[in-house]
Amino acid sequence: MQRAEPLKFRAVRLIAMSESILIVDDERGIRDTLRAVLEDEGLAADAVASGEECLKAFERRAYGCVLLDVWLPGIDGMETLAQLRAGGVDAAVVMISGHGNIETAVRATKLGAFDFIEKPLSIEKTVLTIRNALRQRELERVNAELMAELTEEYAMVGESVAMRALRKQIAVVAPTDGRVLIYGESGTGKELVARAIHAQSRRAPALFVEVNSAAIPEELIESELFGHVKGAFTGATAAKKGKFEQADGATLFLDEVGDMSAKVQAKVLRVLEEQRFEPVGSTSLVRVDVRVIAATNKRLDIEIEQGNFRADLFYRLNVIPFELPPLRERLEDVPLLVEHFNQKFSAAYGKKPKRFEAEAMEVLQNYSWPGNVRELKNTIERVVIMKSKMRVSVADLPPVGGEEPPAASFRFPSFKEATDAYHREFIQRKLAEAEGNVSRAAELMGVDRSHLYRRMRALGIQGRSERGVIS
Ligand SMILES: Nc1ncnc2c1ncn2[C@@H]1O[C@H](COP(=O)(O)OP(=O)(O)OP(=O)(O)O)[C@@H](O)[C@H]1O
Ligand SMILES: [Mg+2]
Secondary structure, X not given: OOOOOOHHHHHHHHHHOOOOEEEEOXXXXXXXXXXXXXXXXXXXXXXXXXXXXXXXXXXXXXXXXXXXXXXXXXXXXXXXXXXXXXOOOOOEEEEEEOOOXXXXXXXXXXXXXXXXXXXOOOHHHHHHHHHHHHHHHHXXXXXXXXXXXXXXXXXXOXXXXXXXXXXXXXXXXXXXXXXEEEEOOOOOOHHHHHHHHHHOOOOOOOOEEEEEOOOOOHHHHHHHHHOEOOOOOOOOOOOEOOHHHHOOOOEEEEEOHHXXXXXXXXXXXXXXXXXXXXXXXOOOOEEOOOXXXXXEOOOHHHHHHOOOOOHHHHHHHOOEEEEOOOHHHOHHHHHHHHHHHHHHHHHHOOOOOOEEOHHHHHHHHHOOOOOHHHHHHHHHHHHHHHOOOOXXXXXXXXXXXXXXXXXXXXXOOOHHHHHHHHHHHHHXXXXXXXXXXXXXXXXXXXXXXXXXXXXXXXXXXXXXOOOOOEO
């Protein structure tokens, strides 16, 4: 699905859209009066005299709301309602009954009726109920639209072996409620994976609550996570629920867990062990049912060795580990991602999608993408905004990762800058080929490993040693 116009305009249009109403009653007087009243209110209405005619009417057009009499000749109102629902009709149904009858009202609600009004009909109450029913329906529709937009916003693109395996793993793990720890370099899609797990879990209708431990000042994080009572500290003028409580019955995404202080780690550990905690300044325990998905771009095993991260917390969080491969290890996904972002940003900026020439695509596919998918996304957004012509050639690409593509080396002012740029590109490609392993890259290039290291340091290129550690 493409975003044709900005979301808020679409939502407004939906709210403003009027829908027509179908009146179903065997009494002619009621049909005529209701129709006249609704038309005076600016609402379009049709009227029929039986359940059978109601079902037929829905074959012709979709009504937003049905006023449905319970007592009807032929199939009655309840049966009509059941058949409408069985046929997938999602109109808001308001039942009309001759005598107040709780049992009928309950049955109608179970069948999905929106409300129930009694004869003799009060005009005011009828109009109000219909307006409420229409508003409710519109809200539900807007909500469904927004959910679809979100699903699209968080779509995971990629058909590489690694991405397919990742999707499989998500499908297996999502329904289990098991704790997940996602490791991956910055921009590899950790948040997307967390959202996908939530979306495919039984907690999907509930909230996906996010906390980024790195983005919140140290002195606020405890209150952010666990809430506080009024007067717990200067500035705590009212009690506030923390993220753990907001995520009760839902999913809590603990982003950048590697950045939590020792104190917060201890408190989080306790929630994970006991599913309860004390808000800041309170002595009473709050009990919660939270599924925790954590993410980090730090190697927690090393953080543990260095005494920065609690091993017991690591084991609690790391029930199901996910490791996201950097983009340079799945460069075959680059064309799909380029196309995805090309479509997305072109639509968002109201432009025709661009056509990437084969050579331009090749340059993009040969780059090592140290900023991973986020870097690629930003690159394509820039191209879509800055370039007015349809075709994108190598020369139209922004300098990926701060370097010029090789063909543009002639633009450099000095010999040194040109050769440095070339060397940087060459080394990065070889590193990508060697999956980040410096020794193997040195072998591929036919140079000494220590020589390569020196060049990399001089050029500011990061690499990975054999232990898989960023050096
Ligand atoms: N496979 C993918 N398909 C489509 N978009 C993706 C994919 N992976 C990442 N993205 C997009 O790239 C951006 C970065 O992804 P995300 O925020 O999930 O990364 P991250 O691993 O959480 O990064 P950081 O460590 O910097 O927080 C987001 O805009 C996301 O929508
Ligand atoms: Mg993130």
